[in-house]
Amino acid sequence: xxxxxxxxxxxxxxxxxxxxxxxxxxxxxxxxxxxxxxxxxxxxxxxxxxxxxxxxxxxxxxxxxxxxxxxxxxxxxxxxxxxxxxxxxxxxxxxxxxxxxxxxxxxxxxxxxxxxxxxxxxxxxxxxxxxxxxxxxxxxxxxxxxxxxxxxxxxxxxxxxxxxxxxxxxxxxxxxxxxxxxxxxxxxxxxxxxxxxxxxxxxxxxxxxxxxxxxxxxxxxxxxxxxxxxxxxxxxxxxxxxxxxxxxxxxxxxxxxxxxxxxxxxxxxxxxxxxxxxxxxxxxxxxxxxxxxxxxxxxxxxxxxxxxxxxxxxxxxxxxxxxxxxxxxxxxxxxxxxxxxxxxxxxxxxxxxxxxxxxxxxxxxxxxxxxxxxxxxxxxxxxxxxxxxxxxxxxxxxxxxxxxxxxxxxxxxxxxxxxxxxxxxxxxxxxxxxxxxxxxxxxxxxxxxxxxxxxxxxxxxxxxxxxxxxxxxxxxxxxxxxxxxxxxxxxxxxxxxxxxxxxxxxxxxxxxxxxxxxxxxxxxxxxxxxxxxxxxxxxxxxxxxxxxxxxxxxxxxxxxxxxxxxxxxxxxxxxxxxxxxxxxxxxxxxxxxxxxxxxxxxxxxxxxxxxxxxx
Numbered sequence: 001x002x003x004x005x006x007x008x009x010x011x012x013x014x015x016x017x018x019x020x021x022x023x024x025x026x027x028x029x030x031x032x033x034x035x036x037x038x039x040x041x042x043x044x045x046x047x048x049x050x051x052x053x054x055x056x057x058x059x060x061x062x063x064x065x066x067x068x069x070x071x072x073x074x075x076x077x078x079x080x081x082x083x084x085x086x087x088x089x090x091x092x093x094x095x096x097x098x099x100x101x102x103x104x105x106x107x108x109x110x111x112x113x114x115x116x117x118x119x120x121x122x123x124x125x126x127x128x129x130x131x132x133x134x135x136x137x138x139x140x141x142x143x144x145x146x147x148x149x150x151x152x153x154x155x156x157x158x159x160x161x162x163x164x165x166x167x168x169x170x171x172x173x174x175x176x177x178x179x180x181x182x183x184x185x186x187x188x189x190x191x192x193x194x195x196x197x198x199x200x201x202x203x204x205x206x207x208x209x210x211x212x213x214x215x216x217x218x219x220x221x222x223x224x225x226x227x228x229x230x231x232x233x234x235x236x237x238x239x240x241x242x243x244x245x246x247x248x249x250x251x252x253x254x255x256x257x258x259x260x261x262x263x264x265x266x267x268x269x270x271x272x273x274x275x276x277x278x279x280x281x282x283x284x285x286x287x288x289x290x291x292x293x294x295x296x297x298x299x300x301x302x303x304x305x306x307x308x309x310x311x312x313x314x315x316x317x318x319x320x321x322x323x324x325x326x327x328x329x330x331x332x333x334x335x336x337x338x339x340x341x342x343x344x345x346x347x348x349x350x351x352x353x354x355x356x357x358x359x360x361x362x363x364x365x366x367x368x369x370x371x372x373x374x375x376x377x378x379x380x381x382x383x384x385x386x387x388x389x390x391x392x393x394x395x396x397x398x399x400x401x402x403x404x405x406x407x408x409x410x411x412x413x414x415x416x417x418x419x420x421x422x423x424x425x426x427x428x429x430x431x432x433x434x435x436x437x438x439x440x441x442x443x444x445x446x447x448x449x450x451x452x453x454x455x456x457x458x459x460x461x462x463x464x465x466x467x468x469x470x471x472x473x474x475x476x477x478x479x480x481x482x483x484x485x486x487x488x489x490x491x492x493x494x495x496x497x498x499x500x501x502x503x504x505x506x507x508x509x510x511x512x513x514x515x516x517x518x519x520x521x522x523x524x525x526x527x528x529x530x531x532x533x534x535x536x537x538x539x540x541x542x543x544x545x546x547x548x549x550x551x552x553x554x555x556x557x558x559x560x561x562x563x564x565x566x567x568x569x570x571x572x573x574x575x576x577x578x579x580x581x582x583x584x585x586x587x588x589x590x591x592x593x594x595x596x597x598x599x600x601x602x603x604x605x606x607x608x609x610x611x612x613x614x615x
Contacts, residue, residue, distance in 0.1 A: 009188055013058045013089040013198065017082070017118065018099035019110070020064040023134035026171040027099055028059045031180055037061055043077070043375040045085045053181050058089045066339070068109040071116030073340050076385040077377060082120050083201070083209045092200040095187040096121075096129045098158075102147060102168065103138035111154040115161075121201055128199035129162045130190060132183075136170035144168045165190060213385075220380035227380075227399060234424045244423055246291045248324035248433065252317070252353065253334035254345070255299040258369035261406040262334055263294045266415055272296055278312070280320045288416050293324045303344040306351030318355050318440060327435040330365055330422040331356075333393075337368040337382060337403065346389040350396075356436055363434035364397045365421060371405035371414075379403045400425060 014031070016024040025037035032050035036059075046061045062085035065074050086093055098118065100106060118125060139147060144166065148155060159166060167183050170176070191198070249266070251259040260272035267285035271294075281296045297320035300309050321328050333353065335341060353360060368379060379401065383390055394401055402418050405411070426433065 009055065009094070009191065011056045011058075012095075012184060012187055013093045014060070014187065015085050015089070015093040015096045016059060016061045016099060017085070017096050018064055019067040019113065021067075022064060022099040022101055023169075023171060024061050024064060024099050027097070027132065027134060027169060028061050030169060030171045030174060031057065031059060031183070033174065033177075033180075041373060043081075043373055043377050045081050045088055047088050053177075053184055055184065060085050060088050060093070065113060065117050068107075068113055069339070070113055071120065072342070074117065075338065075340050075382065076387065077382055079117070079120055080209050080213055080385070082117060083205060084213075086121060086125075086199060086201050087206055092198040093128070094198045095190050096125060096199065097132045098129050098162065099132045099134055101135050102133040102144070103135045106151055106155040106158070108154050111158060114158070121199075122205060125199060125201075126161050127163065127194055128190060129165070130186060131159060131162050131166040133166065133168045134171060136168040136179075137172055139168070163193065216381060216384040219384040220378060223380045223384065224378065230399070231421075231424065234427055238423070238427050244290065244329070244426065246293075247330075247419060247422055248293045248295075248328045249422065250295045250297060250320050250324070250328045250331045251334060252297050252320070252331050253299055254302040254348065256302070257299060257334040257336055258404075258406060259296050259299060259334050262332065262367065262369060262404060263296050265404060265406045265409055266292060266294055266418070268409065268412075268415075278316070280316050280323055282323050288412075288419055290419065292419075295320050295323045295328070300348060300352050303348060305348055306355065309352065314352070314355055317352055318436065321356060321360075321434060321436050327433040328363065329433050330425050331360055331363055331434065332367045333364050333397065334367045334369055336370045337379070338370040338373040341386055341390040341393070343389050346393060349393070355440075356434075357440060360434060360436075361396050362398065362429055363425060364400070365425060366394060366397050366401040367418075368401065368403045369406060371403040372407050374403065398428065 016028055018024050020041055025039045025042075028037040028048060029035050032048060032052060034050070036048040036050065037046060042061065042063050044063065048059050048061075050057050050059075063078055063081050065071070065078060071079065086096070096118075098114070100110075100114075118129070133144060133147075136144075148159065148166075165186065167179075167186055169179055169183065173179075251263055253259050255276055260274045260277075263272040263281075263283060264270050266287065267283060268287060269285070271283040271285065272281060277296065277298050279298060283294050283296075285292050285294075298313055298316050300306070300313060306314065321331070331353075333349070335345075335349075353364070368382075371379075374382060383394065383401075400421065402414075402421055404414055404418065408414075
């Protein structure tokens with residue numbers, strides 16, 4: 001059948017597909033000429049009917065995905081709904097309207113996400129698909145063809161994949177029914193191009209999804225009953241005296257999980273800044289006749305293993321549980337319910353929480369945010385559909401979980417239920433709060449102080465300015481014009497003649513030698529080996545190199561240009577490059593060429609400091 005044989009259809013079945021905020025609901029309302037679709041993001045397919053231009057129209061709106069999220073990141077329930085959408089208008093849709101905004105750049109990430117989600121329906125769906133551009137009013141005098149040509153190859157690839165079928169819609173101009181009539185005619189042309197056939201998904205794909213969903217619903221029902229019974233048993237063991245007048249809570253999770261919003265929902269006011277924080281934040285409030293202390297720990301990147309997280313981030317996570325003494329009643333482990341929880345997320349989460357020790361899991365509750373995206377779907381259905389990684393997490397936390405809709409602060413029921421679940425968690429732990437192993441805390445606190453000192457040393461070192469044009473090689477640290485090197489033992493002086501053997505600073509200013517009292521700046525927490533040859537800078541205006549070994553030779557010997565390598569915990573000068581020749585390191589009065597030496601020192605210092613942070 002060619003396009004000239006395209007017949008007028010008295011019935012049209014349409015599926016609206018696209019990413020979130022593309023305009024699916026508004027498009028459905030424009031086609032039907034009235035408000036039939038709720039503009040809130042649906043978690044399930046929505047079906048509506050109407051009479052338009054003497055045709056009976058059935059429209060199915062499928063839930064949308066996040067625009068740049070590949071199909072692997074989308075929740076399993078969302079993918080199931082996309083597949084089932086084409087079965088809700090039997091025997092099948094005449095067209096799938098793939099909706100994208102014309103006022104947004106269509107990038108490669110958008111194309112990959114769109115392609116992956118539509119491929120769930122099989123390859124044949126593309127021959128029944130029309131690209132529908134919304135926000136047509138933004139084009140003004142620009143034609144849609146000009147817009148397509150101005151875009152990069154990703155949009156052009158999409159149109160080629162859809163047989164160059166497209167339409168523009170201005171949903172703000174409902175009075176212009178011409179654009180809807182033209183759209184319906186293009187759908188009829190699409191049917192004609194497919195020899196009068198509608199789209200029908202492979203029965204095997206559909207059957208697999210239906211069987212999987214049936215099994216998941218049965219398991220969800222069992223889980224719901226099991227959790228209800230568990231809660232009842234715990235509550236029966238609690239007396240009124242066990243009701244806690246004070247609750248201490250730590251919020252833990254990856255970035256963008258919703259920790260700050262959760263803290264604000266718990267306290268009922270804007271206490272936490274929604275910007276990502278690098279340090280723990282503590283806030284207090286009175287909620288449901290309880291004094292609440294909430295600690296928000298900084299978050300890690302969702303897919304980043306603990307080994308790749310900065311040392312300071314890991315320290316803040318460990319120290320977070322010590323900021324509400326004597327310890328937290330519960331750790332709320334926050335994850336979003338509207339994204340897929342995969343193995344990479346599970347490993348990252350497990351690694352970061354394990355920093356607190358194995359006992360933390362018995363005090364942890366999984367808190368799902370973005371609960372509004374579930375709508376009528378139970379959290380148990382979501383859990384059972386997501387697979388083994390999420391179920392492993394819940395098993396690890398003793399199947400303690402809660403759902404929070406941070407968009408609905410007026411519903412205080414969800415917060416009251418959360419506080420009750422925290423009290424149940426305390427009861428499960430025999431009335432005890434979580435207290436981190438003191439050894440872990442002491443090690444972390446010491447390491448944090450060490451890194452803070454390292455950072456200070458680095459800044460002080462970088463403040464050194466070098467000059468050597470006049471042969472003086474004078475250097476300054478802060479406001480001082482002095483730079484010095486130090487020897488702590490009977491070894492030859494690090495910088496100076498082989499006869500100079502004392503513990504004083506040797507400072508060169510305009511070729512003259514001055515001596516200053518030395519100041520011990522090496523942290524006492526370092527071992528003897530770690531203290532050897534360490535570059536230290538403090539509040540003093542001096543910088544120094546040390547040599548602790550009595551039998552070590554001078555770093556800059558009058559008779560040798562080579563320097564022995566030292567073992568150091570961090571910040572040590574294991575070796576000075578052999579290319580630093582005798583002629584380069586000494587000038588008049590045995591003075592080193594500081595302007596050439598410092599860049600090499602600083603480079604080596606940064607490398608060793610980075611190695612220390614990774615340990």
